[in-house]
Amino acid sequence: NAGVTQTPKFQVLKTGQSMTLQCAQDMNHNSMYWYRQDPGMGLRLIYYSASEGTTDKGEVPNGYNVSRLNKREFSLRLESAAPSQTSVYFCASRLDDRNTEAFFGQGTRLTVV
Amino acid sequence: GENVEQHPSTLSVQEGDSAVIKCTYSDSASNYFPWYKQELGKRPQLIIDIRSNVGEKKDQRIAVTLNKTAKHFSLHITETQPEDSAVYFCAASILSGGSNYKLTFGKGTLLTVNP
Numbered sequence: 001n002a003g004v005t006q007t008p009k010f011q012v013l014k015t016g017q018s019m020t021l022q023c024a025q026d027m028n029h030n031s032m033y034w035y036r037q038d039p040g041m042g043l044r045l046i047y048y049s050a051s052e053g054t055t056d057k058g059e060v061p062n063g064y065n066v067s068r069l070n071k072r073e074f075s076l077r078l079e080s081a082a083p084s085q086t087s088v089y090f091c092a093s094r095l096d097d098r099n100t101e102a103f104f105g106q107g108t109r110l111t112v113v
Numbered sequence: 114g115e116n117v118e119q120h121p122s123t124l125s126v127q128e129g130d131s132a133v134i135k136c137t138y139s140d141s142a143s144n145y146f147p148w149y150k151q152e153l154g155k156r157p158q159l160i161i162d163i164r165s166n167v168g169e170k171k172d173q174r175i176a177v178t179l180n181k182t183a184k185h186f187s188l189h190i191t192e193t194q195p196e197d198s199a200v201y202f203c204a205a206s207i208l209s210g211g212s213n214y215k216l217t218f219g220k221g222t223l224l225t226v227n228p
């Protein structure tokens with residue numbers, strides 16, 4: 001039982017390159033989330049999926065796209081990376097989107113140069 | 114707006130003292146309020162949570178109180194120890210759009226417990 005698994009753990013991109021961050025959970029959770037963490041800014045919600053088949057924008061969605069591939073997997077895509085997207089990205093999942101605990105992946109440290 | 118405000122941003126206490134972190138939220142439909150602890154370089158992990166039908170919850174040295182009328186909730190840590198040093202985040206499950214809820218976090222509090 002691995003919980004929430006993110007890949008990769010570290011990535012360096014050049015400005016303009018694209019990449020997809022992968023996230024998978026094995027807890028049969030319905031809701032999944034992508035956050036970015038920057039110093040002094042806390043955890044800001046990028047996109048979320050309350051249930052399989054639905055995705056919604058969070059607080060900072062510009063420059064990102066998501067795909068809820070199936071119940072287990074929720075990917076985050078940067079189509080044209082910018083230095084402002086340098087951050088630590090966390091994926092999280094919850095049994096449902098009401099009042100249950102969120103479990104986090106180990107994070108992806110992304111640097112855009 | 115749908116946000117969560119957290120104060121203070123930094124807190125330094127002596128070992129054995131108590132620490133209190135406060136959060137406010139704007140959406141009266143919010144029904145779930147967790148607290149997370151994040152150690153340096155690690156992922157956030159839940160330490161305690163409270164649901165909207167309860168005013169207080171305690172787990173050993175940690176307690177959370179909720180005032181739904183005033184829309185604020187607080188984390189209380191008693192008898193602090195150096196290993197309590199970390200960043201603490203409050204969060205609220207906030208109704209967004211139709212019937213979906215999103216989990217929104219405060220900006221965090223860096224707690225330092227001095228030996």
